[in-house]
Amino acid sequence: MTVSSKTEQGSAAPVLEVRDLQTTFDLSLKQSVRAVDGVSFDVNAGETLAIVGESGSGKSVTSLSIMRLLPKDVGRISAGSIKLMGREITRVSDAEMRDIRGRDIGMIFQEPMTSLNPVHTVGQQIAEMVMRHRSVGKSKARARAIEMLDLVGIPEPKRRVDNYPHEMSGGMRQRAMIAMALACEPRILIADEPTTALDVTIQAQMLELMKDLQDKLGMAIIFITHDLGVVAEMADRVVVMYAAQVVETAGVDEIFRNPKMPYTAGLMNSIPRLGASVNKKRLEAIPGIVPTLTALPSGCRFHPRCGFATEACSATAPSLEDAGAGHMIRCLRWRELSLADHARETA
Amino acid sequence: MSPLVEIDRLSKFFPIKGGILQRVVNTVKAVSDVSFDIRAGEVVGLVGESGSGKTTVGRTILRLAPATSGAVRFDGVDVMGLDATTMRRYRKRMQIIFQDPYASLNPREKVRQVLTHPMRLHNIGAPTEHEDRALSLLEKVGMSRDQLDRYPHEFSGGQRQRIGIARALAVQPDFIVADEPVSALDVSIQAQVINLLEDLKNDLDLTMLFIAHDLSVVEHICDRVVVMYLGRIMEIASAADLYARANHPYTKALLSAVPIPEPSRRRSRTVLKGDIPSPIDPPSGCVFRTRCPMATAECAKVVPELRPVGDGHFSACIHTT
Numbered sequence: 001m002t003v004s005s006k007t008e009q010g011s012a013a014p015v016l017e018v019r020d021l022q023t024t025f026d027l028s029l030k031q032s033v034r035a036v037d038g039v040s041f042d043v044n045a046g047e048t049l050a051i052v053g054e055s056g057s058g059k060s061v062t063s064l065s066i067m068r069l070l071p072k073d074v075g076r077i078s079a080g081s082i083k084l085m086g087r088e089i090t091r092v093s094d095a096e097m098r099d100i101r102g103r104d105i106g107m108i109f110q111e112p113m114t115s116l117n118p119v120h121t122v123g124q125q126i127a128e129m130v131m132r133h134r135s136v137g138k139s140k141a142r143a144r145a146i147e148m149l150d151l152v153g154i155p156e157p158k159r160r161v162d163n164y165p166h167e168m169s170g171g172m173r174q175r176a177m178i179a180m181a182l183a184c185e186p187r188i189l190i191a192d193e194p195t196t197a198l199d200v201t202i203q204a205q206m207l208e209l210m211k212d213l214q215d216k217l218g219m220a221i222i223f224i225t226h227d228l229g230v231v232a233e234m235a236d237r238v239v240v241m242y243a244a245q246v247v248e249t250a251g252v253d254e255i256f257r258n259p260k261m262p263y264t265a266g267l268m269n270s271i272p273r274l275g276a277s278v279n280k281k282r283l284e285a286i287p288g289i290v291p292t293l294t295a296l297p298s299g300c301r302f303h304p305r306c307g308f309a310t311e312a313c314s315a316t317a318p319s320l321e322d323a324g325a326g327h328m329i330r331c332l333r334w335r336e337l338s339l340a341d342h343a344r345e346t347a
Numbered sequence: 348m349s350p351l352v353e354i355d356r357l358s359k360f361f362p363i364k365g366g367i368l369q370r371v372v373n374t375v376k377a378v379s380d381v382s383f384d385i386r387a388g389e390v391v392g393l394v395g396e397s398g399s400g401k402t403t404v405g406r407t408i409l410r411l412a413p414a415t416s417g418a419v420r421f422d423g424v425d426v427m428g429l430d431a432t433t434m435r436r437y438r439k440r441m442q443i444i445f446q447d448p449y450a451s452l453n454p455r456e457k458v459r460q461v462l463t464h465p466m467r468l469h470n471i472g473a474p475t476e477h478e479d480r481a482l483s484l485l486e487k488v489g490m491s492r493d494q495l496d497r498y499p500h501e502f503s504g505g506q507r508q509r510i511g512i513a514r515a516l517a518v519q520p521d522f523i524v525a526d527e528p529v530s531a532l533d534v535s536i537q538a539q540v541i542n543l544l545e546d547l548k549n550d551l552d553l554t555m556l557f558i559a560h561d562l563s564v565v566e567h568i569c570d571r572v573v574v575m576y577l578g579r580i581m582e583i584a585s586a587a588d589l590y591a592r593a594n595h596p597y598t599k600a601l602l603s604a605v606p607i608p609e610p611s612r613r614r615s616r617t618v619l620k621g622d623i624p625s626p627i628d629p630p631s632g633c634v635f636r637t638r639c640p641m642a643t644a645e646c647a648k649v650v651p652e653l654r655p656v657g658d659g660h661f662s663a664c665i666h667t668t
Contacts, residue, residue, distance in 0.1 A: 054533040169622040170397075199396035200560065201619045201638075204604035208618055226534055229563075229606030233613060252610045270538035272567035274605050275590050282545070283567070285538035289503045305535075 013086055014042035015187045015220045016066070021080035023058075023065045026073075033293040035061040035075070037244040040320075043188060046214065048221040050235035050252070052228065052267075054290050057241040059224050063190050066222075067107060068097045085187060103133040106181035106219070108174075110193040115177055116165040122149070122176045123161030126183050133184045148179035151216075152209060171202040175209065182213060188220040195230065207233055228271055232256060237326070240264050243291050243301040246320060250327040258339075260329045263302045265339040300332065308337055349423070350384035351554050352408065352522060357381045357417035359400070359407050363627065375626050377403040379578045381417075382653075385522070390548060390555045392569030392586070394562060394601075398623050400578040401558050405524040408556065409441055410434060421522070439469040442515035446527035448507035452499040458485070458510055459495045465517045484513040487550075489543060505536035509543065516547070526558045541568055562605050566590055571659070574598050577634040578626055580653060584660040594662035597635045633664070641666045 023036035036058045043049045053059040064070050065077050068089070082090050084104060089097065101107070109115045117125055126148055127141035136144070142161065149157035152175040165173055174194070181189060191210070195203040207230065214221060223234050231238055231252065238255045240248045240263065248261035259265040269284040288305040291297055297304050303313040310333070318332045331337070358379050365372040378400040385391045395401045406412045408419050410426060418425045426437050445451035452461060462481040466472065472480060482492050488509040499507055508528060515523055525544070529537045545568060547553055559565050565572055565586070572589045574582045574597065582595040593599045603616040619638045624630055630637050636646040645665060653661040656668065 054535060171622045200604045204618050228608040232608045232610040233606040256610050267534055270535055272563040274563045283538040283542055285542050286535040
């Protein structure tokens with residue numbers, strides 16, 4: 001099943017189409033786990049898709065699979081298809097994939113210090129990207145680096161271009177990393193928890209910057225995060241993952257107003273909200289722990305933690321069902337449950 | 348009612364040594380002139396971004412790091428000047444819960460040892476009672492009795508944090524410093540631990556200093572909140588007042604920067620420009636002035652004092668009323 005997009009039908013094909021993606025990790029000769037189990041979604045030009053989940057949900061492995069950066073000999077795409085601008089990339093050679101990364105897919109990660117090379121200046125690192133993908137000379141690449149540093153709001157870009165990463169503050173490094181990711185104007189930017197390690201005032205700067213750059217450059221963004229506040233702020237559409245599967249997906253307004261999968265609703269009720277101190281309420285915690293992939297529950301993977309689970313939920317694994325208007329739900333009982341009312345009562 | 352803990356003009360500077368003689372070439376002013384009270388039964392939140400000095404305040408109060416100057420009075424006694432033997436008696440009354448549930452438990456100790464060691468060290472009850480006490484602690488933090496003989500690696504992050512909480516409670520302390528106790532946990536597990544801390548606070552009448560960077564969590568769990576920036580206190584207020592009537596421009600910016608989990612409330616916000624300055628060479632006068640939208644020349648000249656701006660509400664800004 002596919003996730004339809006909110007944009008008008010008949011328009012250009014999605015930038016990225018992921019279908020029934022399955023990523024397998026071999027733990028030993030005998031044991032392997034599916035870290036991503038049948039994940040499908042589309043991302044359209046200029047759109048931000050948020051993938052939300054807790055640790056072990058498979059959100060980061062999904063992005064590593066798309067970038068083909070799975071740890072060698074351990075992780076592999078075992079089934080499914082990933083099409084980038086119509087081109088199947090699960091089976092292209094490593095060399096071709098190196099051309100695609102950086103040029104068509106930009107990436108930013110959580111920790112800028114580990115993603116930038118400490119022994120090269122920021123300018124060299126951006127210029128290297130540009131020269132590799134655009135066959136331009138050194139001086140043009142350097143000019144592009146300065147232009148990009150300026151675009152991401154680094155003051156005095158002509159001077160900063162010769163800085164080493166350690167000479168920059170955390171926020172500035174994050175900006176430099178975004179400049180590097182976008183230097184070749186990729187069609188899609190994959191941002192894996194890009195603001196998680198940042199302070200909230202710096203996070204606010206980064207979120208503004210990413211929105212601003214998306215307006216200017218029109219790229220699609222896959223934003224991977226565990227923070228529902230950031231999702232509400234950034235996303236057009238949301239994919240919620242739990243235990244390697246997509247459990248719900250919908251437009252951002254719909255999923256916050258009308259969550260239909262108990263896990264999604266549970267997440268929303270379990271976060272403390274700013275300004276709630278007037279009438280303090282107890283948080284509605286989801287009981288239990290996130291299951292490990294080696295010991296997945298039978299039936300619905302969420303049923304041991306679900307307040308609405310019945311006998312059937314432990315026996316039958318629900319499929320992702322279409323509730324219309326691009327809202328997809330993996331729950332046997334979604335038709336009979338009214339979680340939105342429940343959420344409103346407790347909010 | 349007199350406060351249980353009084354922090355009085357506490358400062359903590361870390362020397363930076365350099366050169367061949369390893370002379371002190373500079374100092375990191377991690378905490379400067381911090382004063383606030385914690386009343387018995389109260390949960391005080393300490394919020395700030397990285398470099399604000401919030402963790403250093405917590406550690407200095409417990410004397411895990413010596414203070415450079417100032418006093419911390421616990422039940423009226425300045426614990427900064429106590430000798431090691433006397434300090435041990437006070438240690439029993441003050442405990443800490445750490446941020447990282449993976450790093451703060453000894454991987455070679457079973458839960459049994461984790462919980463009974465502190466009882467033995469501080470002579471809590473008869474040794475024969477220790478196992479029973481450990482079992483009831485486990486239950487208190489929502490774990491089962493059969494988990495007593497397991498090792499930390501057998502538990503998830505949330506469960507480990509519960510063990511860390513049980514360990515802090517093992518010596519029946521009067522006061523607990525919780526340093527970012529839920530920051531490392533998954534969203535669905537955070538709520539469990541927050542609820543647990545609230546229950547314990549109510550059941551055991553705990554007094555707590557709750558250190559965190561997440562304002563929503565702090566508002567939820569704390570009675571009063573102290574906002575720090577670059578080693579200094581910017582504002583002190585009740586949780587409700589802080590969110591409804593923030594006074595200091597930094598607090599306002601901090602609140603405005605928090606992403607709200609409601610897409611319909613996407614806001615235009617005051618985005619602070621620039622980075623947090625280095626605590627090695629903090630700005631003169633008001634430390635926040637380099638990023639403050641209200642800053643004037645005056646702000647560079649004087650360090651603003653905390654002034655009352657409402658009932659139990661203090662703010663360190665010369666421009667607000």
